[in-house]
Amino acid sequence: MGKRFYLVVLGLLILLNGFSQYDQNYVSLTTETVEGEIYTVVEMTRKDERVKVKYFADKDQDGKSVYQRYLNWSKNKSIISVCSGTYYDGNEIPVGICIDDGYIVNKSEENLMDGLVIVYKTGGIVASDLKEGNLTVQNNGVSTPLNLRNGFDRQKFFNWSVSNNATVFQTHLLYYKNNLRVGSNGSPVVRERRFLAVAKDDDNYVRYYLVNLPSGNTLFNATNKIVKLLGSYTSNILFVINLDTGAQDSYQVRDYLGRVKLEKGFTGPLSLDKAKNLLVFYFE
Amino acid sequence: MLSSFFKRSVIVFLVLYFVVTITWILSSNSIENFNVIRSMPKSRGVSAVSLIDGLTAQNFMEAFPYEKYNGTNLFKDILDVKRDITTIDSLFPGVELAGQQLMAEALTNKLMPSVQNIFKEYNPDSLLFVLEWAESLKYYAVLDSKNSIFYEAVSDFWLGEISKGLTAFQHEKKSLKNDFRFQFLAQRCAFQKYPVNIKGSKIEKFKNSLLSGNWAHLIKATWNDLSLFFKWLVLFAFIGTFISFFFFLRRVYNKFKK
Numbered sequence: 001m002g003k004r005f006y007l008v009v010l011g012l013l014i015l016l017n018g019f020s021q022y023d024q025n026y027v028s029l030t031t032e033t034v035e036g037e038i039y040t041v042v043e044m045t046r047k048d049e050r051v052k053v054k055y056f057a058d059k060d061q062d063g064k065s066v067y068q069r070y071l072n073w074s075k076n077k078s079i080i081s082v083c084s085g086t087y088y089d090g091n092e093i094p095v096g097i098c099i100d101d102g103y104i105v106n107k108s109e110e111n112l113m114d115g116l117v118i119v120y121k122t123g124g125i126v127a128s129d130l131k132e133g134n135l136t137v138q139n140n141g142v143s144t145p146l147n148l149r150n151g152f153d154r155q156k157f158f159n160w161s162v163s164n165n166a167t168v169f170q171t172h173l174l175y176y177k178n179n180l181r182v183g184s185n186g187s188p189v190v191r192e193r194r195f196l197a198v199a200k201d202d203d204n205y206v207r208y209y210l211v212n213l214p215s216g217n218t219l220f221n222a223t224n225k226i227v228k229l230l231g232s233y234t235s236n237i238l239f240v241i242n243l244d245t246g247a248q249d250s251y252q253v254r255d256y257l258g259r260v261k262l263e264k265g266f267t268g269p270l271s272l273d274k275a276k277n278l279l280v281f282y283f284e
Numbered sequence: 285m286l287s288s289f290f291k292r293s294v295i296v297f298l299v300l301y302f303v304v305t306i307t308w309i310l311s312s313n314s315i316e317n318f319n320v321i322r323s324m325p326k327s328r329g330v331s332a333v334s335l336i337d338g339l340t341a342q343n344f345m346e347a348f349p350y351e352k353y354n355g356t357n358l359f360k361d362i363l364d365v366k367r368d369i370t371t372i373d374s375l376f377p378g379v380e381l382a383g384q385q386l387m388a389e390a391l392t393n394k395l396m397p398s399v400q401n402i403f404k405e406y407n408p409d410s411l412l413f414v415l416e417w418a419e420s421l422k423y424y425a426v427l428d429s430k431n432s433i434f435y436e437a438v439s440d441f442w443l444g445e446i447s448k449g450l451t452a453f454q455h456e457k458k459s460l461k462n463d464f465r466f467q468f469l470a471q472r473c474a475f476q477k478y479p480v481n482i483k484g485s486k487i488e489k490f491k492n493s494l495l496s497g498n499w500a501h502l503i504k505a506t507w508n509d510l511s512l513f514f515k516w517l518v519l520f521a522f523i524g525t526f527i528s529f530f531f532f533l534r535r536v537y538n539k540f541k542k
Contacts, residue, residue: 089481090488093474107440108447108478151388151437152381158440189508216508247493247501269500 021078021258022283026051029253031265032229037215039229040265042081042253044281046206052123053208054280055085055167057100058093067273070280078258078283081210082272083194084248085279086117086171092276096170099161107158109148114181115173115241116148121165123284125198125208127239129176139164169277174223175240186219193222194243194251194268196279199234207234208281212251214265243279250275330355332368332386341376348386350394358399359417360391362424369431384434392441403449406457408465411446415472418442422476447478458485 026048030041044051054073056066070082087095096110109130116135117127128135133147137160144160146153161168174182174195197209211226223240230237251268253261261267272278335349369383376382402410418439425435450470454460461467461482470480484492486509493502510518 089479090484091474091479091482093479093481095481104477106477106479108444108473108481110481111448151392151441152385152433154440155433155436158436191504191508247489247498247505249501269504270498274496274498 020256021254022080022256023050024256026283027080027256029255029261029266031263034225034229037213037225038265039226040212040214040253040263041229041233042208042210042281043233044080044208044210045201046124046208047203049123050284051080051208052282052284053119053125054123054282055100055119055169056278056280057085057098057167057169058105058277060100061103065273066275066278070272070278074280074282079254080281080283081251081253082278082280083210083251083268084244084270084275085277086169087244087246088248088276094169094277097168098170099158099166099168101167102162102165104158104162110170113170113172115171115176115239117169117171117241119167119169124206125196127173127176127198127241129173130170137164137166172219172242173239174219174242175227175237177239178237180223180227182220182223186223188218190216190218192245192249193217193219193226194245195223195226195240196243197226197230197237197240199230199237201234201236206238209233210253210281212265248275248277250278331364331371333371336372336375339375341379341382344372344376344379344382345386345389348390350390353390354395354398358395359414362421365391366428366431369434381433384431384437388434388437391438396445403445403452406453406460406466408463408469411449411469412465414442415446415469418446419472419476443473443476443478447473447480450480451482454480455483458483 026045028043030043032039032041056069056073059065060069086098089095094106096113097107097116098105114129114131115127116130117125118137119125130148133149135146135148135157136143137146137157138144139160144156146157146160148154148157160166172182172186174180175197192215193213195209195211195213197211199207199209201207209230211229213222213226217225219242227237227240245268248270249268250270250272251266252272253266255261330353332348332353335353336344339347365387369387372383372386379385399414402414418441421435421439425432425439428435446469450466450473454466461470461484470482473480490502490506493499493505507515
């Protein structure tokens with residue numbers, strides 16, 4: 001009887017593990033309350049490169065919506081989190097340089113946004129400062145430095161993006177190389193805020209932090225608060241970028257069993273089908 | 285008699301008013317600041333050959349007299365530029381794409397100060413002139429694949445500047461998006477993948493959110509945009525409505541009770 005019971009329990013555990021969507025050793029979901037404000041943090045490690053990022057920048061060339069593209073793509077994927085990415089204009093076109101899986105959507109640089117984010121085919125995400133002009137791209141294993149302020153290098157960058165099926169978008173770079181990049185003159189609008197922070201841990205592995213702050217804050221205040229909060233998670237933040245919480249405030253987080261989390265701070269007010277672009281974190 | 289004189293005076297005044305108004309409308313609708321384009325001479329300009337004395341493979345990018353080269357012949361005939369690229373390439377064979385790099389610099393960053401007025405004040409005709417020149421380079425890039433990166437770089441620079449310029453003009457004056465010429469330029473930029481970031485007014489945003497059923501955003505954005513005074517006003521209105529409703533229900537209840 002005793003042996004049978006333990007076998008059943010073991011069997012159930014194996015079954016349960018088989019159903020799990022991601023390994024909790026790589027992803028953790030935390031809710032914190034600091035001075036009355038709720039913060040939710042999705043912490044993901046890039047160790048073993050099992051956590052990956054995918055960005056759907058715009059509808060495809062056949063006019064298929066971002067949400068439809070996401071649905072088709074995600075059929076066999078273990079999704080960790082999905083949220084809206086960068087801003088879009090009145091014509092529903094992404095603002096700033098934008099390339100979707102090698103297809104150029106927008107070549108016009110937005111001067112007010114310093115951050116150029118590249119999502120690699122391998123699932124990695126990097127950001128660089130457009131003002132510094134020292135973007136490095138990998139071309140057949142060779143690092144090529146490019147200054148996007150130079151017309152020649154810009155063309156090389158666009159050609160590289162197309163031939164490497166890169167995904168690129170522009171957004172506000174709020175924290176970079178241990179420096180706060182947003183001033184008190186940043187967006188004064190008090191609203192919910194969401195950020196992606198990328199850091200390196202003590203073992204030199206990259207970690208992603210998706211931080212959501214559902215209470216109203218200006219961009220400057222919110223950035224300060226989350227950088228302070230992340231201090232207890234990591235001492236080496238590489239960069240923090242802003243994610244759009246305006247007219248396309250979509251956010252969804254799943255637990256390790258793939259269930260959508262409905263607790264405050266892990267959801268956005270808009271359903272995913274309303275989003276004009278989607279940043280997806282998944283597990284492979 | 286007096287009445288007849290009065291009538292005549294009114295008619296004369298109206299005719300004069302009509303003539304003056306029509307003249308004023310016609311004169312104000314003439315092509316704005318056309319002088320900007322007129323001042324761009326059609327002469328062939330200076331060739332790079334006459335300006336290369338003392339240049340070396342190490343210093344040619346910095347020491348080249350760009351101002352003299354651009355001179356008054358701003359948006360150059362592309363055949364002249366192609367000739368100059370070949371000249372520079374033959375002078376510095378050891379430098380990769382020397383001619384293309386030098387000419388790209390001359391026709392972008394170094395040319396900008398001479399034409400920056402075009403981007404300071406909304407002048408659709410001048411913008412169209414530059415746009416057409418930049419667009420033509422895209423076709424040259426296909427035809428002359430050896431120098432394609434040069435054409436693409438110069439075209440990219442100017443199309444980007446035009447798109448940014450139109451964006452800035454529209455953000456300054458929101459109603460500009462209803463201007464036919466603005467729309468025409470914006471569409472051409474969008475076609476070349478340089479969309480103009482057109483901002484709508486708050487009323488338009490409200491209308492769009494309403495039509496798309498984006499209620500959560502609508503309520504949040506409206507609340508955020510309200511001044512403190514209006515927030516209090518909304519609060520009082522809400523309390524007032526609630527109290528009125530309470531008294532109304534109580535009255536109905538008492539009536540039915542009796």
